[in-house]
Amino acid sequence: MNSGHSFDRIPPLTSSDATHAFDAPAVTSDLNTLLAPLTPEMINTSAWLLYASGLACAPNEFHRRQHFFESALDHFIGEDNRCGAHLAWSQSVEVILARRHSFASLSTLLDCYETIRSLEGDVSDQIELLTLTARLGAVLYHRPQALDAAVLISQASNVLGSIDSVAMQLLLGQRVVMFLLWRGEPAAAEMILDGLRSSLARQPLSHTQLDQLQLLRTELCRHATSPAVCKQVLNVCSEPASLLGEQQRTLLAIHCAMTDESSPLQAQSLLQRGPTGFAPGYLDQNQYYAAAAWVHLACGELPAAEKHVEAAIERARQAQAPFLEASHQLLKATILCAANRYRTTRSTLAAARTLGRACHSQLLEFNALMIEAELQFQQGQDGSGLTTLRKALDLGRRQGFGTFIGYRKANATRLFERALRANIEPAYIQSLIQRFELTPNDTEQPIESWPWPIKIHALGEFSIEVDGKALSPTRKPQHRPIELLKVIIALGGNNIHQDVIIDILWPDAEGDIGAQTFATTLHRLRKLLKHARAIELSDSHVSLSRLICWSDVRQFEIILSQADAEKGSQTLLPIACVNHVERALQMYKGNFLGQDRQAAWALPIQERLRSKFLRHVTGLGRYWEHNRNWEQAIEVYQTGLETDQLIEQFYQRLIICYHQLGLRTEALSTYQQCSEVLSTILGLSPSAETNRLHDQLLSQAVS
The missing domain is CATH 1.25.40 (Serine Threonine Protein Phosphatase 5, Tetratricopeptide repeat)
Known part of the structure; x- marks a missing residue:
């Protein structure tokens, strides 16, 4: 030295x-x-x-x-x-x-x-x-x-x-x-x-x-x-004081655009510079190609998506980064599945799962199960798809997962709808729907357990839930907006001309005064519901938004219409309809609007819904009677009477069911109850048919 x-x-x-x-x-x-x-x-x-x-x-x-x-x-x-x-x-x-x-x-x-x-x-x-x-x-x-x-x-x-x-x-x-x-x-x-x-x-x-x-x-x-928090972070990282590299900011912006899915094209524009906008290392180039594959997938450009994901996989292999290679293999499987190339999807998925399990990654296993479920559904294997989806969502709930490789809003929504219809992890699915701010794909068959921003109950006591919390308008000025909402529901909730509503609520208003009053009341209603798009107004026609609002009235009628379609001309209710009818009857808590039954505009829908309720309680009860399940039939008729104790036909069927079970005392008690209710409330005596059953019961000859 x-x-x-x-x-x-x-x-x-x-x-x-x-x-x-x-x-x-x-x-x-x-x-x-x-x-x-x-x-x-x-x-x-x-x-x-x-x-x-x-x-x-x-x-x-x-x-x-x-x-x-x-x-x-x-x-x-x-x-x-x-x-x-x-x-x-x-x-x-x-x-x-x-x-x-x-x-x-x-x-x-x-x-x-x-x-x-x-x-x-x-x-x-x-x-x-x-x-x-x-x-x-x-x-x-x-x-x-x-x-x-x-x-x-x-x-x-x-x-x-x-x-x-x-x-x-x-x-x-x-x-x-x-x-x-x-x-x-x-x-x-x-x-x-x-x-x-x-x-x-x-x-x-x-x-x-x-x-x-x-x-x-x-x-x-x-x-x-939530994606919303990612946006907040992006905004902070985009401030002048931020020294965040352009590459990192680009990847963050792409993720925000893709999870929000406001515009995949916006994400696509962020990649216009190509891989030269990223550092030359395998890891950075791998990030570019994976992001580009995701964007092309969302835009429906599947050949370009496959080309880019292959490049991402190759860079991950060159980098010798197993976790990244496995995640890109899963993205490739998603792309192949979207292209209906099922055999290649399965082999790619198998390779990804082998890598993922070697990495001890529950995250990769979760995503692999979600992709496998999607593949099975696309191939018409609904039973297997639901089994796999149940495994995936059980794992996702336990681990708290909220990310999906190759996330696309429409696909995620479709899987979540299937899960809710099958009652698979509903609380977890609801949290994911809210996290990604999803709206339902299927508005013709609404799912009650979907986390609707607004839920309206009008069968029985009228109530509103906004963002999961009960709305209790106690101030008198809110009466008119609520009345407007009730009228919209009573008139079918879809494509109602505002003049029809004005004639009902403000019949004495002349000229523009009625239209102005309607506009003011609609504004107050939207403000009360905290969702401006909940009530749609287009070309003077009013509708409840089917993406935001759920109502028990519409759900009740849709379910029973579906049951009627399946029943067709058959005399007895087919077994496939039983669950539908039972779900609908559980919704019927009473007459439409309960205490508002005297309003003239409410009478037509009250009678229509009540008639449907009566008919389907009778149909379901007769189904159980035909199958000699007297206990189940009794439960159905009792449910009907709990909702409306004035329906004499239900007392008649109860008397018959109790007699079939040898419960003579209960049968006689039912007749006595019927007689007292009709006399006290309506001032009437039981009908000839009810009295006939009573007389036959006394002689032990009921049929």
């Missing part, structure tokens, strides 16, 4: 506070000063000088840095220097990860880690932390199937809050959160991120570090929160 310089400062500079190798430019400056007079021959003879030379390189000098660190590692191992070997190994790994190109050489480094651990000597806590961070990064991107992955995550989570270096805390925190998300543990990832943000809130952060935190929050939002 040159005797005019002191090189004993190099080990303290490089190892006394190893974590600050990430955020202490002064150290790099000192190293450059110390190394400047040395020849390559001198540097190549010393492990510490090689290590110091790696630290002194510019961040983007990947090849030089890797050469110095790996050469230093060989020297340290040969010298049995455990401290130096840990440092050189960690920095070798970090260079490969930072380059975001091929992770192939991580295999050699991971394999030799056990050799490094077996060396003699003590290692400081800071160097252990540097090593732990590097190991977690290497396993995350290159070897997620490693048996010690869960142990590494646990160790990293435990030390995260005690790290002094902001840069190290961010780096380790980012890797823990991403690993947990990729493995399918969003709740644990959220807890780690909350702790990280709380810890860093006490630290002065640069704009770049703030952006890194925001991006991490976005990743969590993609997996477990």
